[in-house]
Amino acid sequence: MDKEISKDLVKRKQYKRWTTVALLAGGLGIAVYFLNNTLQSSIKANKIRIATTEMGDVENTLTATGEVIPAFEQIITTPIKASVKQVYFTVGAKIQKGQPIVELDKSLTMIELEKLKDQLALKQNSIEKLKMDLNKKIFDSDINDKVKQLNINRLKAELEDTKRLQKVGGRTQEDVTKAENALRIAELEKSQLENELGYNKKSVGANLKDYTLQASIEEKNLQELKHKIKMADIVADRAGVLTWVNDKIGTVVNEGEMLAKLADLGSFRVEGSCSDVYAEQLKIGLPVIVRINDQALRGMVVQIKPAVSNGVIQFAISLDDNRSALLRPNMKVEVYVITQKVSHVIRIANGPAFNGKRKLPVFVLENGKTARRREIETGLSNFDFVEIKQGLKPGEKVIITDMSQYKHLDQIQIEP
Numbered sequence: 001m002d003k004e005i006s007k008d009l010v011k012r013k014q015y016k017r018w019t020t021v022a023l024l025a026g027g028l029g030i031a032v033y034f035l036n037n038t039l040q041s042s043i044k045a046n047k048i049r050i051a052t053t054e055m056g057d058v059e060n061t062l063t064a065t066g067e068v069i070p071a072f073e074q075i076i077t078t079p080i081k082a083s084v085k086q087v088y089f090t091v092g093a094k095i096q097k098g099q100p101i102v103e104l105d106k107s108l109t110m111i112e113l114e115k116l117k118d119q120l121a122l123k124q125n126s127i128e129k130l131k132m133d134l135n136k137k138i139f140d141s142d143i144n145d146k147v148k149q150l151n152i153n154r155l156k157a158e159l160e161d162t163k164r165l166q167k168v169g170g171r172t173q174e175d176v177t178k179a180e181n182a183l184r185i186a187e188l189e190k191s192q193l194e195n196e197l198g199y200n201k202k203s204v205g206a207n208l209k210d211y212t213l214q215a216s217i218e219e220k221n222l223q224e225l226k227h228k229i230k231m232a233d234i235v236a237d238r239a240g241v242l243t244w245v246n247d248k249i250g251t252v253v254n255e256g257e258m259l260a261k262l263a264d265l266g267s268f269r270v271e272g273s274c275s276d277v278y279a280e281q282l283k284i285g286l287p288v289i290v291r292i293n294d295q296a297l298r299g300m301v302v303q304i305k306p307a308v309s310n311g312v313i314q315f316a317i318s319l320d321d322n323r324s325a326l327l328r329p330n331m332k333v334e335v336y337v338i339t340q341k342v343s344h345v346i347r348i349a350n351g352p353a354f355n356g357k358r359k360l361p362v363f364v365l366e367n368g369k370t371a372r373r374r375e376i377e378t379g380l381s382n383f384d385f386v387e388i389k390q391g392l393k394p395g396e397k398v399i400i401t402d403m404s405q406y407k408h409l410d411q412i413q414i415e416p
Contacts, residue, residue, distance in 0.1 A: 042413040048401040050365065051349035053394050058347050058387040059289075060380040061336035062281055064274035064315075066290060068331040070263035071322055073243065076101065078253045079228040080109045087247045095236045095262065102234040102245065102259050109229055116222045123215035130208045134201070141197035148190035155183040240264045243329060268327040270299065270317040272335045276308045281339050288317050291334040291383065292326045301337065334383075342380055346388040351400025354378060354386045363412055365397040372411045 082104040089101055159179040165171040244261040246253065253259065270290055274282065288299045303316035317335065319327075353362055358378055363371035376391030392398065406412055 041409060041411075042415050043406075044415050048399050048403075048414070049351055050397050051351065051400045053346050053348045053388060053392050053396050053398065055344055055394050056347050056385070057341060057343045058345060058380045058385050059287075059336075059338040059382050060340035061289065061338050061382040062274060062278045063383075064272045064278075064335040064337060066270040066272040066317065066333045066335040068268050068270055068327050068329060068333060070243070070265055070329055071267040071269045072264040074238070074240070074262045075258055076234060076260040076262060077256050078104060078234075078259050079231040079255060080104070080106065081252070081254050082106055082109065082232065083252045084246060084249055084259075087245060087249065089242050089245065090247070091242055091245060093242045095240060095242055097236055097239050100233065100235045101242065101262075104232050104234065104253075106229055106232055109225070109232070113222070113225050113229065116218065116225060120215060120218040120222055123211060123218055127208060127211045127215060130211060134205070134208065137200045138197065141193060141200070144193050145190065145197070148186060148193055152183065152186045152190060155179065155186050159183055234259055236262055238262070238264070241329075263329060265329060267322040268324075268329070269319060269322060270333065270335065271314065272301075272317050272337075273312050273314045274335075274337070276311050276313045278337075279308070279313050282313065282315060282337060287338045289336040289338065289383075290317065290319065291336065292331070295326060297321055297324055297326065336383060338382075340380060342387060345379070346392060346394055347385040348388060348392070348398055349400060350381060350384055350386050352402035353398075353400045354381065356381075361407055362391075363399040363403055363406070364392070365399070365414070369414050370411055371399055371414060373407075373409065 084102060085105045086103040087101075088099070088103070089095060095101065159176070159182075162171045162176050162179045166173065166176055240262040241264075242260060243263045244258075246259050270288075272288070282301065282304060284301050284304060286301045288301060290297045290299055297319055298321075299317045299319040301315050302318045305314045305316075354360070359375065360378070361373050361375055364374050365371050374391055377389045379387035379389045381387065403412075
């Protein structure tokens with residue numbers, strides 16, 4: 001028969017078990033604490049970056065990309081349809097004013113020029129012929145008019161003779177009437193002739209005007225083609241650098257097609273682009289920082305293109321120093337558009353320690369060997385600086401390296 005275990009014994013065993021568990025947990029915690037402090041409570045000085053807080057300005061920026069292009073770039077097009085006969089320079093060549101760039105085969109255009117000359121000569125010949133016809137009709141009409149006038153004078157004289165003879169009985173009233181009718185018919189015929197002469201003058205004059213206008217149009221077409229042929233001598237009208245050229249010999253180019261690009265590399269501008277998410281923030285007149293390697297140039301947004309393509313909006317930047325030696329054509333640059341600015345605030349150099357959160361811990365050097373954790377509040381930030389709203393004073397040294405693995409520590413020792 002089993003013996004009953006006393007309650008005191010059971011309690012003592014439970015107490016012993018819990019005590020053992022508590023001791024093990026405490027020992028484990030102490031071990032972890034000492035292990036962490038032993039392994040991670042120090043860091044080499046050459047593994048961290050340290051920045052000093054200061055008073056200054058901080059500009060809030062939106063990030064964009066940009067491409068440097070010449071402030072002036074001339075696009076040279078062909079004024080005629082022709083084929084590329086010869087190319088005198090390659091891309092990158094420096095060209096002086098007046099130097100030929102491309103030679104075009106103008107033979108077909110010269111044939112067209114001769115054709116226009118013949119058409120103009122034909123129109124001018126037609127004009128001369130019309131003038132001759134008009135002069136002949138005027139001359140003939142004048143002669144006929146004089147003949148009619150002489151005939152009228154004769155009929156008037158005969159009418160007077162008939163009336164005089166009637167009075168003495170040598171003519172009848174019927175003879176007088178015939179003479180009067182003959183005179184009236186001659187006067188009407190003269191009037192008709194004069195009317196026809198006026199009509200002929202107006203008619204031929206109108207035709208002459210038409211031919212003259214046509215000749216004038218042909219002459220203008222001829223002059224235009226001559227000008228195009230002259231412009232087909234593709235020469236540089238200013239000094240510059242050849243940034244593009246159609247160097248395919250024998251290629252047929254149509255009128256208005258691009259042949260070359262000539263850039264003035266004395267000054268530049270930047271074509272920027274950013275996500276259309278920033279479309280409402282992007283405005284003309286906003287200041288801009290263009291970063292080239294470790295150096296920065298200032299500028300301003302002067303144009304925003306209305307069209308959005310593939311979620312990207314483009315804008316033009318005018319640089320304050322558009323002749324900087326840093327600038328190169330087609331160079332890709334970082335662009336920061338300043339949307340907001342605060343002045344005379346505590347700031348510190350930006351680094352991995354600042355992850356975009358407003359409130360975060362940083363490690364502040366209290367002496368040359370110890371860094372103590374401190375909670376701070378940040379404000380505006382850009383590529384260069386972060387605004388410190390709370391937690392730091394000017395002149396304090398802060399580790400700006402990513403210290404997230406040490407966030408459980410209150411302080412860290414800095415080893416030389």
